[in-house]
Amino acid sequence: MSFDSLGLSENILRSLEELSYGQATPIQAKAIPIVLSGKDVLAAAQTGSGKTATFVLPILQRLSDADLSENFDPLALVLVPTRELAAQVGASVERYGQYLKNKPRTVEVFGGVAIPPQVESASKGVDIVVATPGRLIDLIEREAISLSNIKTLVLDEADRLLALGFEEEINKILKLLPAERQNALFSATFPKKVMELADALLVEPEKIELEAEVVPVDRIAQRAIAVDRDSRTALLKHLLEKEKWDRVLVFVASKRRAHNVAVKLSKSGIQATELHGDLSQEKRSKALERFKANKVRVLMATDVAARGIDIAQLPSVVNYDLPRSTTDYAHRIGRTGRAGESGVAVSFITSEDEEHFKLIEKRNKVTVARELIEGFEPAPIEQSDKPVSKLPVKGKRPSKKDKLRAAKAAKEKALGFQEKMRPKKKESEPASLPVEEPTIAPEKVEERNDVSETDSPPSPWANALKKVKED
Ligand code: AMP
Numbered sequence: 001m002s003f004d005s006l007g008l009s010e011n012i013l014r015s016l017e018e019l020s021y022g023q024a025t026p027i028q029a030k031a032i033p034i035v036l037s038g039k040d041v042l043a044a045a046q047t048g049s050g051k052t053a054t055f056v057l058p059i060l061q062r063l064s065d066a067d068l069s070e071n072f073d074p075l076a077l078v079l080v081p082t083r084e085l086a087a088q089v090g091a092s093v094e095r096y097g098q099y100l101k102n103k104p105r106t107v108e109v110f111g112g113v114a115i116p117p118q119v120e121s122a123s124k125g126v127d128i129v130v131a132t133p134g135r136l137i138d139l140i141e142r143e144a145i146s147l148s149n150i151k152t153l154v155l156d157e158a159d160r161l162l163a164l165g166f167e168e169e170i171n172k173i174l175k176l177l178p179a180e181r182q183n184a185l186f187s188a189t190f191p192k193k194v195m196e197l198a199d200a201l202l203v204e205p206e207k208i209e210l211e212a213e214v215v216p217v218d219r220i221a222q223r224a225i226a227v228d229r230d231s232r233t234a235l236l237k238h239l240l241e242k243e244k245w246d247r248v249l250v251f252v253a254s255k256r257r258a259h260n261v262a263v264k265l266s267k268s269g270i271q272a273t274e275l276h277g278d279l280s281q282e283k284r285s286k287a288l289e290r291f292k293a294n295k296v297r298v299l300m301a302t303d304v305a306a307r308g309i310d311i312a313q314l315p316s317v318v319n320y321d322l323p324r325s326t327t328d329y330a331h332r333i334g335r336t337g338r339a340g341e342s343g344v345a346v347s348f349i350t351s352e353d354e355e356h357f358k359l360i361e362k363r364n365k366v367t368v369a370r371e372l373i374e375g376f377e378p379a380p381i382e383q384s385d386k387p388v389s390k391l392p393v394k395g396k397r398p399s400k401k402d403k404l405r406a407a408k409a410a411k412e413k414a415l416g417f418q419e420k421m422r423p424k425k426k427e428s429e430p431a432s433l434p435v436e437e438p439t440i441a442p443e444k445v446e447e448r449n450d451v452s453e454t455d456s457p458p459s460p461w462a463n464a465l466k467k468v469k470e471d
Pocket residue numbers: 020021022023024025028046047048049050051052053310312338339
């Protein structure tokens with residue numbers, strides 16, 4: 001559907017034309033008129049669906065129709081889970097509103113950077129605030145921002161907001177809002193907590209769910225390569241050479257690994273950088289900027305940092321480590337193949353990952369053939385209850401390899417035993433990944449980005465929703 005019929009002004013349409021947005025995406029076509037009408041909205045929106053424009057365009061439209069000359073306190077508040085998303089939504093407001101005569105003033109508010117500039121911009125008067133919850137509360141407490149005049153509240157990526165532990169902050173913020181207002185909640189998944197929040201927040205909302213497209217399989221070629229844990233960096237290097245990807249976003253399970261692999265790649269002449277929650281906001285923004293500007297070829301990232309980020313024309317994503325949660329798989333691979341482009345998503349599957357990847361396939365309704373790459377074929381798994389094939393020769397000191405093999409066999413035996421003793425899991429339970437490196441520890445407020453999310457069962461609401469088919 002074209003944007004012309006959605007009730008947006010010429011000046012907004014001009015910016016969309018400049019961005020070459022030919023057609024509205026399905027969620028935009030469905031939700032823009034509803035958000036424009038001022039009704040509450042509950043929308044199931046996947047990352048990459050074009051959801052940002054879905055709420056930003058109507059907010060801009062309504063504010064540009066109003067007289068803002070005397071306005072001081074913000075009229076619209078967008079709450080987002082991460083700094084990167086705050087910066088990205090802020091940039092979208094700027095881009096979509098560039099030709100407006102009556103341009104709303106926007107402030108981005110997020111932690112990890114100095115507070116005084118944000119206090120200063122907010123204190124000059126603001127129409128739209130895009131914020132992460134913790135820092136917003138800081139600014140409210142410093143009386144730099146008042147929420148008493150908010151007319152539209154958007155919760156973007158509500159499932160992430162709650163998974164990152166922002167429930168308390170959100171409740172605090174909700175209490176500061178005027179009762180009369182429009183609310184819009186966007187979420188990719190609908191676990192119980194999201195539904196509870198939606199129930200508390202929304203008044204007779206219009207519910208929008210597009211045809212469930214867990215993973216946009218048609219645009220993203222998914223590949224799975226069987227490989228040994230220790231050969232993954234070498235395999236990554238090999239693929240970078242062979243596949244000639246311009247840019248690759250590589251997901252790993254820990255900050256340490258993001259750093260280590262980035263260093264190894266750089267040492268072998270491949271420009272690589274890292275993005276994770278241990279870095280200052282400045283370093284994170286710089287890493288992202290360099291990657292977006294094609295100045296580095298590989299971005300080694302943990303889930304958090306990469307969450308919600310939008311990189312145009314990203315041809316490839318690699319799961320060096322699989323995500324713990326099956327929904328994160330869709331989020332990760334959705335970094336490529338955005339807005340109609342095509343992309344490839346490669347997952348490295350070690351023998352320990354196999355069961356978990358099967359679960360990912362099942363939940364995402366895909367089957368991905370396991371590939372073997374010459375020179376990187378995994379070693380056959382040794383049977384733990386049979387004699388280990390290459391036992392050290394009696395009387396000879398065991399080599400480092402022998403020791404590793406013996407340790408692996410002992411570990412497999414122990415795991416096999418634990419597996420037998422464990423009560424049978426229900427199918428719906430997410431498999432746990434083997435923990436070789438420490439799993440990522442929850443970080444503090446605005447750094448709560450690496451907390452991994454567990455899968456939530458499909459919500460009764462989602463099932464009950466009337467399916468809205470694509471035009
Ligand atoms: P989002 O899901 O909001 O993060 O958007 C994903 C990407 O799609 C962003 O790069 C947007 O600029 C782009 N996008 C959003 N709407 C459209 C559209 N109607 N046509 C083309 N690209 C779009």
